[in-house]
Amino acid sequence: MEAIWNGLQNAFTLLFGGDSEVWQITALSLGVSGTATLISLLLGLPGGTLLALGRFPGRSFLMSIVNTGMALPPVVVGLVVSIFLWRSGPLGDLRLIYTPAAIVIAQVVIAAPVVTGLTAASLQQLDPRLRLQLLGLGASRLQMILALWREARLPLLAALMAGFGSVISEVGASMMVGGNIRFQTRVLTTAIVLETSRGEFARAIALGVLLLFLTFLVNLGLTRIQQRGRRR
Amino acid sequence: MNNCLEVDNLVVRRDRKTVLQVGHLTVSKGEALAVIGPNGAGKSTMLLALARLLKPAQGRLVFDGQPVESMPDLAYRRRIGLVLQEPLLLDRSVFENVALGLHFRKTPNNETARRVDEWLERLQISHLRQRNASRISGGEAQRVSLARAFVLEPELLLLDEPFSALDAPTRNRLLDDLSNILKQTSTTTVFITHDLNEASRIGQRLAVILDGRLQQWGTPKEVYSHPVNPAVAAFLGLPHN
Numbered sequence: 001m002e003a004i005w006n007g008l009q010n011a012f013t014l015l016f017g018g019d020s021e022v023w024q025i026t027a028l029s030l031g032v033s034g035t036a037t038l039i040s041l042l043l044g045l046p047g048g049t050l051l052a053l054g055r056f057p058g059r060s061f062l063m064s065i066v067n068t069g070m071a072l073p074p075v076v077v078g079l080v081v082s083i084f085l086w087r088s089g090p091l092g093d094l095r096l097i098y099t100p101a102a103i104v105i106a107q108v109v110i111a112a113p114v115v116t117g118l119t120a121a122s123l124q125q126l127d128p129r130l131r132l133q134l135l136g137l138g139a140s141r142l143q144m145i146l147a148l149w150r151e152a153r154l155p156l157l158a159a160l161m162a163g164f165g166s167v168i169s170e171v172g173a174s175m176m177v178g179g180n181i182r183f184q185t186r187v188l189t190t191a192i193v194l195e196t197s198r199g200e201f202a203r204a205i206a207l208g209v210l211l212l213f214l215t216f217l218v219n220l221g222l223t224r225i226q227q228r229g230r231r232r
Numbered sequence: 233m234n235n236c237l238e239v240d241n242l243v244v245r246r247d248r249k250t251v252l253q254v255g256h257l258t259v260s261k262g263e264a265l266a267v268i269g270p271n272g273a274g275k276s277t278m279l280l281a282l283a284r285l286l287k288p289a290q291g292r293l294v295f296d297g298q299p300v301e302s303m304p305d306l307a308y309r310r311r312i313g314l315v316l317q318e319p320l321l322l323d324r325s326v327f328e329n330v331a332l333g334l335h336f337r338k339t340p341n342n343e344t345a346r347r348v349d350e351w352l353e354r355l356q357i358s359h360l361r362q363r364n365a366s367r368i369s370g371g372e373a374q375r376v377s378l379a380r381a382f383v384l385e386p387e388l389l390l391l392d393e394p395f396s397a398l399d400a401p402t403r404n405r406l407l408d409d410l411s412n413i414l415k416q417t418s419t420t421t422v423f424i425t426h427d428l429n430e431a432s433r434i435g436q437r438l439a440v441i442l443d444g445r446l447q448q449w450g451t452p453k454e455v456y457s458h459p460v461n462p463a464v465a466a467f468l469g470l471p472h473n
Contacts, residue, residue: 129320132285136314136390137333137380140306147332151322 010202011209026210029187032100033168036107040115040163048119049145069113078176081106098179106173111163118159122152157226161219168215236261236388236420242291244277252277254446257439262418266435268425274444275424279392283314310337313386317393319373321365326376329365333384351379371402389421407433440464
Protein backbone atom coordinates (compact mmCIF):
# COMPACT_ATOMS: atom_id res chain seq x y z
CA MET A 1 0.00 0.00 0.00
CA GLU A 2 2.89 2.31 0.86
CA ALA A 3 4.32 1.84 -2.63
CA ILE A 4 0.99 2.84 -4.18
CA TRP A 5 0.67 5.90 -1.92
CA ASN A 6 4.23 6.98 -2.69
CA GLY A 7 3.54 6.34 -6.35
CA LEU A 8 0.50 8.61 -6.27
CA GLN A 9 2.47 11.39 -4.53
CA ASN A 10 5.28 11.11 -7.05
CA ALA A 11 2.76 11.00 -9.84
CA PHE A 12 1.31 14.30 -8.67
CA THR A 13 4.79 15.85 -8.65
CA LEU A 14 5.52 14.53 -12.12
CA LEU A 15 2.23 15.75 -13.56
CA PHE A 16 2.43 19.24 -12.20
CA GLY A 17 6.21 19.57 -11.96
CA GLY A 18 6.53 20.38 -15.63
CA ASP A 19 7.96 17.07 -16.91
CA SER A 20 7.97 17.82 -20.61
CA GLU A 21 8.31 14.19 -21.67
CA VAL A 22 5.10 13.20 -19.87
CA TRP A 23 3.17 15.94 -21.63
CA GLN A 24 4.76 15.07 -25.00
CA ILE A 25 3.64 11.45 -24.55
CA THR A 26 0.16 12.64 -23.60
CA ALA A 27 -0.10 14.92 -26.63
CA LEU A 28 1.04 12.13 -28.96
CA SER A 29 -1.50 9.70 -27.44
CA LEU A 30 -4.33 12.15 -27.92
CA GLY A 31 -3.23 13.04 -31.45
CA VAL A 32 -2.84 9.44 -32.60
CA SER A 33 -6.01 8.08 -30.99
CA GLY A 34 -8.05 11.17 -31.91
CA THR A 35 -6.98 10.87 -35.56
CA ALA A 36 -7.71 7.13 -35.60
CA THR A 37 -11.17 7.73 -34.07
CA LEU A 38 -11.94 10.45 -36.60
CA ILE A 39 -10.93 8.23 -39.54
CA SER A 40 -12.94 5.36 -38.04
CA LEU A 41 -15.96 7.66 -37.83
CA LEU A 42 -15.56 8.68 -41.48
CA LEU A 43 -15.45 4.99 -42.45
CA GLY A 44 -17.85 3.59 -39.87
CA LEU A 45 -20.74 6.05 -40.13
CA PRO A 46 -21.44 5.49 -43.85
CA GLY A 47 -20.41 1.82 -43.62
CA GLY A 48 -22.73 1.13 -40.69
CA THR A 49 -25.53 3.04 -42.40
CA LEU A 50 -25.14 0.94 -45.54
CA LEU A 51 -25.25 -2.25 -43.47
CA ALA A 52 -28.30 -1.09 -41.53
CA LEU A 53 -30.38 0.28 -44.40
CA GLY A 54 -29.02 -1.48 -47.48
CA ARG A 55 -30.43 -4.62 -49.05
CA PHE A 56 -27.72 -6.38 -51.03
CA PRO A 57 -26.29 -9.90 -51.34
CA GLY A 58 -23.68 -10.68 -48.70
CA ARG A 59 -25.01 -8.12 -46.24
CA SER A 60 -25.39 -10.65 -43.41
CA PHE A 61 -21.90 -11.98 -44.09
CA LEU A 62 -20.46 -8.46 -43.98
CA MET A 63 -22.33 -7.80 -40.76
CA SER A 64 -20.78 -10.94 -39.24
CA ILE A 65 -17.31 -9.77 -40.31
CA VAL A 66 -17.87 -6.35 -38.73
CA ASN A 67 -19.24 -7.89 -35.53
CA THR A 68 -16.21 -10.18 -35.35
CA GLY A 69 -13.99 -7.15 -35.98
CA MET A 70 -15.46 -5.45 -32.91
CA ALA A 71 -13.61 -7.97 -30.77
CA LEU A 72 -10.29 -8.01 -32.65
CA PRO A 73 -7.36 -8.59 -30.26
CA PRO A 74 -5.04 -5.56 -30.61
CA VAL A 75 -1.93 -7.76 -30.67
CA VAL A 76 -3.30 -9.65 -33.69
CA VAL A 77 -3.99 -6.31 -35.39
CA GLY A 78 -0.46 -5.23 -34.49
CA LEU A 79 0.96 -8.41 -35.98
CA VAL A 80 -0.96 -8.10 -39.27
CA VAL A 81 -0.27 -4.37 -39.67
CA SER A 82 3.43 -4.99 -38.85
CA ILE A 83 3.66 -7.64 -41.56
CA PHE A 84 2.14 -5.24 -44.09
CA LEU A 85 4.30 -2.27 -43.08
CA TRP A 86 7.53 -4.22 -42.49
CA ARG A 87 10.35 -3.05 -44.76
CA SER A 88 10.05 -6.21 -46.85
CA GLY A 89 6.22 -6.26 -46.60
CA PRO A 90 3.67 -5.27 -49.26
CA LEU A 91 3.56 -1.66 -48.00
CA GLY A 92 7.18 -1.54 -46.85
CA ASP A 93 8.11 1.12 -49.40
CA LEU A 94 5.92 3.59 -47.55
CA ARG A 95 8.40 3.38 -44.63
CA LEU A 96 5.64 3.74 -42.06
CA ILE A 97 6.68 1.08 -39.56
CA TYR A 98 7.65 2.58 -36.17
CA THR A 99 6.00 5.90 -36.95
CA PRO A 100 2.91 7.52 -35.42
CA ALA A 101 1.17 6.92 -38.78
CA ALA A 102 1.62 3.16 -38.30
CA ILE A 103 -0.08 3.40 -34.89
CA VAL A 104 -2.94 5.38 -36.46
CA ILE A 105 -3.38 2.65 -39.12
CA ALA A 106 -3.46 -0.12 -36.51
CA GLN A 107 -5.88 1.83 -34.31
CA VAL A 108 -8.19 2.47 -37.28
CA VAL A 109 -8.29 -1.30 -37.86
CA ILE A 110 -9.34 -1.70 -34.22
CA ALA A 111 -11.84 1.19 -33.96
CA ALA A 112 -13.50 1.17 -37.40
CA PRO A 113 -15.40 -2.11 -36.86
CA VAL A 114 -16.54 -0.85 -33.44
CA VAL A 115 -17.94 2.37 -34.90
CA THR A 116 -19.39 0.54 -37.94
CA GLY A 117 -21.08 -2.19 -35.91
CA LEU A 118 -22.54 0.17 -33.31
CA THR A 119 -23.70 2.59 -36.04
CA ALA A 120 -25.56 -0.25 -37.76
CA ALA A 121 -27.10 -1.34 -34.45
CA SER A 122 -28.11 2.26 -33.63
CA LEU A 123 -29.96 2.69 -36.92
CA GLN A 124 -31.54 -0.75 -36.83
CA GLN A 125 -33.16 -0.02 -33.48
CA LEU A 126 -35.18 2.82 -35.05
CA ASP A 127 -38.69 1.95 -36.23
CA PRO A 128 -38.28 0.77 -39.86
CA ARG A 129 -41.51 2.59 -40.79
CA LEU A 130 -39.78 5.87 -39.92
CA ARG A 131 -37.84 5.57 -43.18
CA LEU A 132 -41.11 5.21 -45.11
CA GLN A 133 -42.59 8.18 -43.27
CA LEU A 134 -39.57 10.38 -44.03
CA LEU A 135 -39.61 9.40 -47.71
CA GLY A 136 -43.37 9.97 -47.72
CA LEU A 137 -42.76 13.50 -46.45
CA GLY A 138 -40.59 14.17 -49.47
CA ALA A 139 -37.12 13.46 -48.10
CA SER A 140 -34.38 12.58 -50.57
CA ARG A 141 -32.26 9.53 -49.66
CA LEU A 142 -29.58 11.81 -48.20
CA GLN A 143 -32.10 13.86 -46.22
CA MET A 144 -33.61 10.63 -44.88
CA ILE A 145 -30.20 9.36 -43.75
CA LEU A 146 -29.31 12.69 -42.10
CA ALA A 147 -32.66 12.66 -40.26
CA LEU A 148 -32.05 9.08 -39.11
CA TRP A 149 -28.53 9.97 -37.90
CA ARG A 150 -29.94 12.87 -35.92
CA GLU A 151 -32.67 10.64 -34.50
CA ALA A 152 -30.05 8.06 -33.45
CA ARG A 153 -27.57 10.68 -32.19
CA LEU A 154 -27.42 9.29 -28.65
CA PRO A 155 -26.33 5.74 -29.58
CA LEU A 156 -24.17 7.14 -32.41
CA LEU A 157 -22.20 9.24 -29.93
CA ALA A 158 -21.92 6.14 -27.74
CA ALA A 159 -20.43 4.40 -30.80
CA LEU A 160 -17.89 7.22 -31.11
CA MET A 161 -17.01 6.96 -27.41
CA ALA A 162 -16.61 3.19 -27.69
CA GLY A 163 -14.34 3.65 -30.72
CA PHE A 164 -12.16 6.17 -28.89
CA GLY A 165 -12.10 4.01 -25.77
CA SER A 166 -10.97 0.98 -27.73
CA VAL A 167 -7.88 2.76 -29.08
CA ILE A 168 -6.78 5.13 -26.33
CA SER A 169 -6.49 2.14 -23.98
CA GLU A 170 -4.90 -0.45 -26.29
CA VAL A 171 -1.21 -1.27 -25.94
CA GLY A 172 -0.43 -4.35 -28.04
CA ALA A 173 -0.82 -2.86 -31.51
CA SER A 174 0.84 0.46 -30.59
CA MET A 175 3.83 -1.37 -29.15
CA MET A 176 4.24 -3.65 -32.18
CA VAL A 177 3.82 -1.15 -35.01
CA GLY A 178 5.13 1.93 -33.15
CA GLY A 179 8.07 0.35 -31.37
CA ASN A 180 7.68 2.56 -28.26
CA ILE A 181 10.50 4.87 -29.44
CA ARG A 182 11.17 7.72 -27.02
CA PHE A 183 10.02 11.15 -28.32
CA GLN A 184 8.71 9.50 -31.51
CA THR A 185 6.16 6.75 -30.97
CA ARG A 186 5.88 6.39 -27.22
CA VAL A 187 2.25 6.78 -26.16
CA LEU A 188 0.71 6.60 -22.69
CA THR A 189 -0.05 2.88 -22.72
CA THR A 190 3.31 1.77 -24.08
CA ALA A 191 5.09 4.13 -21.66
CA ILE A 192 3.17 2.62 -18.72
CA VAL A 193 4.28 -0.88 -19.79
CA LEU A 194 7.89 0.29 -20.06
CA GLU A 195 7.99 2.14 -16.74
CA THR A 196 6.35 -0.80 -14.94
CA SER A 197 8.90 -3.23 -16.39
CA ARG A 198 11.66 -0.93 -15.12
CA GLY A 199 10.15 -0.77 -11.64
CA GLU A 200 9.45 2.96 -12.02
CA PHE A 201 6.04 2.70 -10.43
CA ALA A 202 5.65 6.41 -9.67
CA ARG A 203 6.10 7.30 -13.30
CA ALA A 204 3.81 4.43 -14.39
CA ILE A 205 1.11 5.56 -11.94
CA ALA A 206 1.44 9.18 -13.11
CA LEU A 207 0.96 8.08 -16.70
CA GLY A 208 -1.93 5.81 -15.67
CA VAL A 209 -3.66 8.67 -13.86
CA LEU A 210 -3.18 10.87 -16.91
CA LEU A 211 -4.62 8.21 -19.20
CA LEU A 212 -7.67 7.79 -16.98
CA PHE A 213 -8.14 11.55 -16.66
CA LEU A 214 -7.85 12.08 -20.42
CA THR A 215 -10.31 9.31 -21.19
CA PHE A 216 -12.68 10.77 -18.61
CA LEU A 217 -12.37 14.28 -20.07
CA VAL A 218 -13.00 13.18 -23.66
CA ASN A 219 -15.97 11.05 -22.64
CA LEU A 220 -17.32 13.83 -20.42
CA GLY A 221 -17.26 16.17 -23.42
CA LEU A 222 -18.96 13.63 -25.69
CA THR A 223 -21.55 12.79 -23.00
CA ARG A 224 -22.36 16.49 -22.61
CA ILE A 225 -22.94 16.73 -26.38
CA GLN A 226 -24.96 13.51 -26.27
CA GLN A 227 -27.27 14.64 -23.50
CA ARG A 228 -27.60 18.27 -24.64
CA GLY A 229 -31.16 18.94 -25.66
CA ARG A 230 -32.19 15.37 -24.81
CA ARG A 231 -35.13 16.71 -22.82
CA ARG A 232 -36.40 20.16 -23.62
CA MET B 233 -59.23 16.08 -66.56
CA ASN B 234 -61.02 15.71 -63.21
CA ASN B 235 -59.12 12.72 -61.95
CA CYS B 236 -56.31 13.31 -59.51
CA LEU B 237 -55.32 9.65 -59.55
CA GLU B 238 -56.09 6.69 -61.80
CA VAL B 239 -55.09 3.16 -60.95
CA ASP B 240 -55.11 0.45 -63.62
CA ASN B 241 -54.45 -3.22 -63.09
CA LEU B 242 -52.17 -2.70 -60.10
CA VAL B 243 -50.61 -5.91 -58.83
CA VAL B 244 -48.28 -6.20 -55.83
CA ARG B 245 -46.47 -9.46 -55.16
CA ARG B 246 -44.53 -10.50 -52.08
CA ASP B 247 -42.41 -13.64 -52.19
CA ARG B 248 -43.98 -14.47 -55.59
CA LYS B 249 -47.44 -14.40 -54.03
CA THR B 250 -49.99 -11.82 -55.15
CA VAL B 251 -50.97 -9.74 -52.13
CA LEU B 252 -52.87 -6.96 -53.88
CA GLN B 253 -54.88 -6.62 -57.08
CA VAL B 254 -56.66 -3.43 -58.04
CA GLY B 255 -58.38 -3.62 -61.45
CA HIS B 256 -59.44 -0.03 -61.98
CA LEU B 257 -59.92 2.84 -59.57
CA THR B 258 -60.03 6.59 -59.88
CA VAL B 259 -59.91 9.38 -57.33
CA SER B 260 -61.42 12.66 -58.49
CA LYS B 261 -59.85 15.97 -57.62
CA GLY B 262 -61.09 17.25 -54.28
CA GLU B 263 -62.82 14.04 -53.23
CA ALA B 264 -62.13 11.78 -50.27
CA LEU B 265 -62.06 8.08 -51.09
CA ALA B 266 -62.35 5.74 -48.11
CA VAL B 267 -60.74 2.36 -48.67
CA ILE B 268 -62.26 -0.19 -46.32
CA GLY B 269 -61.52 -3.79 -45.57
CA PRO B 270 -60.61 -6.04 -42.66
CA ASN B 271 -57.11 -6.20 -41.17
CA GLY B 272 -54.66 -7.90 -43.52
CA ALA B 273 -56.81 -7.27 -46.61
CA GLY B 274 -54.06 -5.33 -48.40
CA LYS B 275 -55.20 -1.75 -47.69
CA SER B 276 -51.86 -0.52 -46.32
CA THR B 277 -50.02 -2.29 -49.16
CA MET B 278 -52.19 -0.33 -51.58
CA LEU B 279 -51.38 2.95 -49.82
CA LEU B 280 -47.63 2.27 -49.95
CA ALA B 281 -47.92 1.41 -53.64
CA LEU B 282 -49.83 4.65 -54.26
CA ALA B 283 -47.05 6.55 -52.45
CA ARG B 284 -44.43 4.76 -54.58
CA LEU B 285 -42.85 3.41 -51.42
CA LEU B 286 -43.43 -0.09 -52.68
CA LYS B 287 -42.80 -1.14 -56.27
CA PRO B 288 -45.76 -2.95 -57.83
CA ALA B 289 -45.15 -6.02 -59.99
CA GLN B 290 -47.34 -4.50 -62.66
CA GLY B 291 -49.93 -1.81 -63.21
CA ARG B 292 -50.24 1.81 -64.07
CA LEU B 293 -50.70 4.89 -61.92
CA VAL B 294 -51.67 8.17 -63.51
CA PHE B 295 -51.32 11.26 -61.35
CA ASP B 296 -52.84 14.52 -62.56
CA GLY B 297 -52.87 13.16 -66.11
CA GLN B 298 -49.25 12.03 -66.08
CA PRO B 299 -48.03 8.43 -65.69
CA VAL B 300 -46.30 8.19 -62.33
CA GLU B 301 -43.69 5.86 -63.85
CA SER B 302 -42.49 8.75 -65.98
CA MET B 303 -41.83 10.95 -62.93
CA PRO B 304 -38.88 10.67 -60.54
CA ASP B 305 -40.11 9.13 -57.26
CA LEU B 306 -38.91 12.14 -55.28
CA ALA B 307 -40.76 14.63 -57.48
CA TYR B 308 -43.95 12.58 -57.15
CA ARG B 309 -43.62 12.19 -53.39
CA ARG B 310 -43.15 15.93 -52.99
CA ARG B 311 -46.63 16.43 -54.44
CA ILE B 312 -48.35 14.08 -52.00
CA GLY B 313 -48.75 13.81 -48.22
CA LEU B 314 -48.58 10.65 -46.14
CA VAL B 315 -49.91 9.92 -42.66
CA LEU B 316 -49.29 6.45 -41.25
CA GLN B 317 -51.05 4.57 -38.47
CA GLU B 318 -48.34 5.53 -35.97
CA PRO B 319 -47.41 9.23 -35.85
CA LEU B 320 -43.67 8.36 -36.04
CA LEU B 321 -42.60 11.76 -34.76
CA LEU B 322 -38.94 12.65 -34.40
CA ASP B 323 -37.26 13.49 -31.09
CA ARG B 324 -37.58 17.22 -31.78
CA SER B 325 -40.02 19.99 -30.97
CA VAL B 326 -43.57 19.85 -32.34
CA PHE B 327 -42.75 22.86 -34.54
CA GLU B 328 -39.72 21.09 -36.05
CA ASN B 329 -41.77 17.95 -36.67
CA VAL B 330 -44.49 19.83 -38.52
CA ALA B 331 -41.86 21.77 -40.48
CA LEU B 332 -40.03 18.61 -41.54
CA GLY B 333 -41.48 18.21 -45.05
CA LEU B 334 -41.07 21.93 -45.76
CA HIS B 335 -37.47 21.66 -44.58
CA PHE B 336 -36.93 18.78 -47.04
CA ARG B 337 -38.31 21.02 -49.81
CA LYS B 338 -35.98 23.85 -48.73
CA THR B 339 -38.91 26.21 -48.15
CA PRO B 340 -37.69 29.61 -46.86
CA ASN B 341 -37.74 29.91 -43.05
CA ASN B 342 -40.27 32.73 -42.81
CA GLU B 343 -42.73 30.92 -45.06
CA THR B 344 -42.16 27.69 -43.13
CA ALA B 345 -42.89 29.44 -39.82
CA ARG B 346 -46.03 31.06 -41.22
CA ARG B 347 -47.42 27.83 -42.65
CA VAL B 348 -46.50 25.70 -39.63
CA ASP B 349 -48.10 28.19 -37.23
CA GLU B 350 -51.24 28.27 -39.37
CA TRP B 351 -51.62 24.49 -39.21
CA LEU B 352 -50.73 24.24 -35.54
CA GLU B 353 -53.60 26.68 -35.00
CA ARG B 354 -56.03 24.81 -37.26
CA LEU B 355 -55.31 21.54 -35.48
CA GLN B 356 -55.49 23.23 -32.07
CA ILE B 357 -51.97 22.36 -30.99
CA SER B 358 -50.35 25.82 -30.99
CA HIS B 359 -49.72 25.52 -27.25
CA LEU B 360 -47.44 22.50 -27.96
CA ARG B 361 -45.26 24.40 -30.47
CA GLN B 362 -42.01 24.22 -28.49
CA ARG B 363 -42.66 20.97 -26.63
CA ASN B 364 -40.62 17.89 -27.49
CA ALA B 365 -42.75 15.45 -29.47
CA SER B 366 -41.85 12.64 -27.06
CA ARG B 367 -43.79 14.46 -24.34
CA ILE B 368 -47.24 14.71 -25.91
CA SER B 369 -50.24 12.37 -25.83
CA GLY B 370 -51.25 9.92 -28.57
CA GLY B 371 -54.11 12.14 -29.78
CA GLU B 372 -51.85 15.20 -29.82
CA ALA B 373 -49.18 13.23 -31.69
CA GLN B 374 -51.67 12.27 -34.39
CA ARG B 375 -52.71 15.93 -34.69
CA VAL B 376 -49.03 16.80 -35.19
CA SER B 377 -48.82 14.06 -37.81
CA LEU B 378 -51.86 15.49 -39.64
CA ALA B 379 -50.47 19.04 -39.43
CA ARG B 380 -47.14 17.75 -40.82
CA ALA B 381 -48.98 16.43 -43.88
CA PHE B 382 -51.48 19.30 -44.41
CA VAL B 383 -48.77 21.97 -44.12
CA LEU B 384 -47.32 20.61 -47.38
CA GLU B 385 -50.58 21.49 -49.17
CA PRO B 386 -50.45 18.11 -50.93
CA GLU B 387 -52.29 17.48 -54.18
CA LEU B 388 -53.06 14.01 -52.85
CA LEU B 389 -53.23 13.03 -49.18
CA LEU B 390 -52.78 9.39 -48.21
CA LEU B 391 -53.98 8.43 -44.72
CA ASP B 392 -53.38 4.94 -43.37
CA GLU B 393 -55.71 4.27 -40.43
CA PRO B 394 -54.43 7.34 -38.60
CA PHE B 395 -56.85 7.03 -35.68
CA SER B 396 -56.92 3.29 -35.08
CA ALA B 397 -54.67 3.41 -32.02
CA LEU B 398 -56.67 6.16 -30.27
CA ASP B 399 -59.42 5.92 -27.68
CA ALA B 400 -63.00 6.47 -28.89
CA PRO B 401 -63.57 10.07 -27.66
CA THR B 402 -60.20 11.24 -29.08
CA ARG B 403 -60.87 9.40 -32.34
CA ASN B 404 -64.31 11.04 -32.66
CA ARG B 405 -62.92 14.54 -32.13
CA LEU B 406 -60.15 13.95 -34.64
CA LEU B 407 -62.58 12.52 -37.19
CA ASP B 408 -64.76 15.62 -36.88
CA ASP B 409 -61.76 17.92 -37.26
CA LEU B 410 -60.36 15.97 -40.21
CA SER B 411 -63.74 15.91 -41.93
CA ASN B 412 -64.07 19.71 -41.53
CA ILE B 413 -60.54 20.37 -42.76
CA LEU B 414 -61.05 18.17 -45.83
CA LYS B 415 -64.27 20.04 -46.65
CA GLN B 416 -62.57 23.42 -46.20
CA THR B 417 -59.44 22.59 -48.17
CA SER B 418 -60.94 20.18 -50.76
CA THR B 419 -57.81 18.08 -50.44
CA THR B 420 -57.94 14.94 -52.58
CA THR B 421 -57.67 12.11 -50.05
CA VAL B 422 -57.34 8.35 -49.89
CA PHE B 423 -58.36 7.33 -46.37
CA ILE B 424 -57.64 3.75 -45.33
CA THR B 425 -59.68 2.27 -42.52
CA HIS B 426 -61.21 -0.97 -41.31
CA ASP B 427 -63.96 0.93 -39.52
CA LEU B 428 -67.20 1.40 -41.50
CA ASN B 429 -68.24 4.32 -39.32
CA GLU B 430 -64.95 6.18 -40.00
CA ALA B 431 -65.27 5.40 -43.71
CA SER B 432 -68.77 6.83 -43.95
CA ARG B 433 -67.79 9.97 -42.02
CA ILE B 434 -64.79 10.78 -44.22
CA GLY B 435 -65.36 9.15 -47.60
CA GLN B 436 -67.51 10.58 -50.37
CA ARG B 437 -66.85 7.28 -52.14
CA LEU B 438 -65.98 3.87 -50.78
CA ALA B 439 -63.66 1.18 -52.11
CA VAL B 440 -63.91 -2.28 -50.57
CA ILE B 441 -60.81 -4.50 -50.47
CA LEU B 442 -61.12 -8.12 -49.37
CA ASP B 443 -58.43 -10.80 -49.54
CA GLY B 444 -56.02 -8.54 -51.40
CA ARG B 445 -58.46 -7.71 -54.19
CA LEU B 446 -60.46 -4.53 -54.87
CA GLN B 447 -64.00 -5.85 -54.90
CA GLN B 448 -66.13 -2.79 -55.46
CA TRP B 449 -66.04 0.99 -55.39
CA GLY B 450 -68.61 3.74 -55.69
CA THR B 451 -70.68 6.11 -53.60
CA PRO B 452 -71.70 4.78 -50.17
CA LYS B 453 -75.27 4.52 -51.48
CA GLU B 454 -74.18 2.42 -54.48
CA VAL B 455 -71.98 0.14 -52.42
CA TYR B 456 -74.50 -0.37 -49.61
CA SER B 457 -77.49 -0.83 -51.93
CA HIS B 458 -75.78 -3.16 -54.41
CA PRO B 459 -72.90 -5.11 -52.87
CA VAL B 460 -71.27 -7.01 -55.73
CA ASN B 461 -70.91 -10.32 -53.92
CA PRO B 462 -71.75 -12.08 -50.65
CA ALA B 463 -68.30 -11.35 -49.20
CA VAL B 464 -68.74 -7.59 -49.62
CA ALA B 465 -72.27 -7.79 -48.24
CA ALA B 466 -71.06 -9.77 -45.24
CA PHE B 467 -68.25 -7.28 -44.58
CA LEU B 468 -70.73 -4.40 -44.72
CA GLY B 469 -73.08 -6.32 -42.43
CA LEU B 470 -75.79 -6.60 -45.09
CA PRO B 471 -77.90 -9.54 -46.21
CA HIS B 472 -77.03 -10.63 -49.76
CA ASN B 473 -79.44 -12.20 -52.20
